[in-house]
Amino acid sequence: MKSVRQALSSAPRAAVALCAALGLALGGLFALSPVPAARADTTQICDPNGTSVQTHYVIQNNVRTAGQTQCLAVGGSGRSFQVTQADGSVPTDGPAKSYPSIYNGCYRGLCSPGTTLPMQLSAITSARSTVYFIPVTDAVFDASYDVWLDPTPRKDGVNRTRIAVWFDQLGSIVPIGSEVGTVTLASLTWDVWIGNDGSSDVLTFVSARKVSNWNFDVRAFTNEAVSRGLAQPNWYLTSVQAGFEPWQNGTGLSVGCFQSSVNTGEGTAGSDSLGQGNTDGGSSSGEGVPVYCPLDPTPTTGTTTGDTTAGSVGGGSSGSTTSGSGTLTCTVTYSPQTWPGGFTTSVTLANTGSTALIGWNLGFTLPAGQTVTNAWGATVSPSSGAVTATNLDYDAQIPAGGSVSFGFQGTWT
Structure with missing residues (x-):
């Protein structure tokens, strides 16, 4: 995977998630091919x-x-x-x-x-x-x-x-x-x-x-x-x-x-909490089905977990899973989808610690040519380069064992 800046930065709130953030360099998550991907007709x-x-x-x-x-x-x-x-x-x-x-x-x-x-x-x-x-x-x-x-x-x-x-x-x-x-x-x-x-x-x-x-x-x-x-x-x-x-x-x-x-x-x-991420196991109607935006490529997924302690940020960016340390830990799971000239990515932050997290930021770097056009479940700013996703009021809190999700859509050249 392409090396990227990874950070989940702190904010002046009661408790803030500090974990090794997912490397959201989209070019590293999946191949951007000039061959048209399947998509729905208008x-x-x-x-x-x-x-x-x-x-x-x-x-x-x-x-x-x-x-x-x-x-x-x-x-x-x-x-x-x-x-x-x-x-x-x-x-x-x-x-x-x-x-x-x-x-x-x-x-x-x-x-x-x-x-x-x-x-x-x-x-x-x-x-x-x-x-x-x-x-x-x-x-x-x-x-x-x-x-x-x-x-x-x-x-x-x-x-x-x-x-x-x-x-x-x-x-x-x-x-x-x-x-x-x-x-x-x-x-x-x-x-x-x-x-x-x-x-x-x-x-x-x-x-x-x-x-x-x-x-x-x-x-x-x-x-x-x-x-x-x-x-x-x-x-x-x-x-x-x-x-x-x-x-x-x-x-x-x-x-x-x-x-x-x-x-x-x-x-x-x-659990029934706002922004809760998808769960695994069992049979499903539409299991693995991409969010229809409308797109129809087969999504890929990955997870990265970093070693964390309050006040420090660490962890690798290979997409593998490592054990967390400290009392405030989280995992980040992503599901990207791409088509010629555009992409969406759904991201889930799961609190794997024993303490509720109140307030979160997720920093990542977009490769050159990739621009965010809109986002849901978080504010993403700026639209290119080194960007930060910040919680909205309704999904600021991640209870222990819970998770929140957000996503964004963009263009690439």
Whole structure:
């Protein structure tokens, strides 16, 4: 691997992770070849019920209001999909006009490639997902992650319960039903609403703060549905979906990245904490599937762990694993993906020590010609050369045994 500067620098906070950081010289992680890598073709969907199968997921237009045109651009520009036309509006005291979305699982008789959903809730050991919502400012909408549950392994028809997790919203809109209280799940506070849309029970979680991107375990919400009597452990998870519900306008709304992996059998399930990284073991739906941004190369992965003590930084950059020392230790796991002229990298920082870490920075050097264009889960600055990824407010804390994840996208020449 190409030698690079590696450092996880300290900051004036209660406790700061100090570990040998991953050598994120992208040219050293994988070969940058002029041979085009596989990727999804750009597709336009304007049919109200149109769908597009992209690698391991299905993207759907899902227009609910007759006579209103909505079009999606699928693939290209580093996004799963983007709403390119969204005509008309509907009253904000009723249902939204559409739900353009991307999903893993089975919905309306169409299953995503390779999925093992439906899967019984009691058999699931982890159901990690990553989503990156890109909103607009001139529409009335919610950014919703929907989870469908049913007593049977249903692949079409109406599910008994829908969980809607609102990451963001704009305008005077409220969920179906009535507000019944608040709850803290996966380190975030949510207003809880329960109602029925005439076909399914609906359990909605509205975030107390705007969340644009998140890596989380869906079980935090399915477990809550069970505890509230809206599902049972022997019910089935049939699909997970990420998209927008627009009431007015909506042009420009897009899902930047999406990933879903549902695990069963042996293996660690992880904890329900914000930004928790992927876990290993068991069988999975989409195990090893790249985050769809949209890309379809086969990702490579690596891990490096350094010898660390509070106040010092060390460790090698070969990508192998070494034992850590000291009380504040962590491992850094990366999953790069590349295509001609561009790349993304997903990074997970795991706290392997016995003390919670509050605040983290990850320093690395990009080789010449590589530039970061956007990031999620962290701020990355500057955009080239010696850069530093710094935690956001919501993922500043890494509990003992926990982890946080972030990623970035860029270009290379």
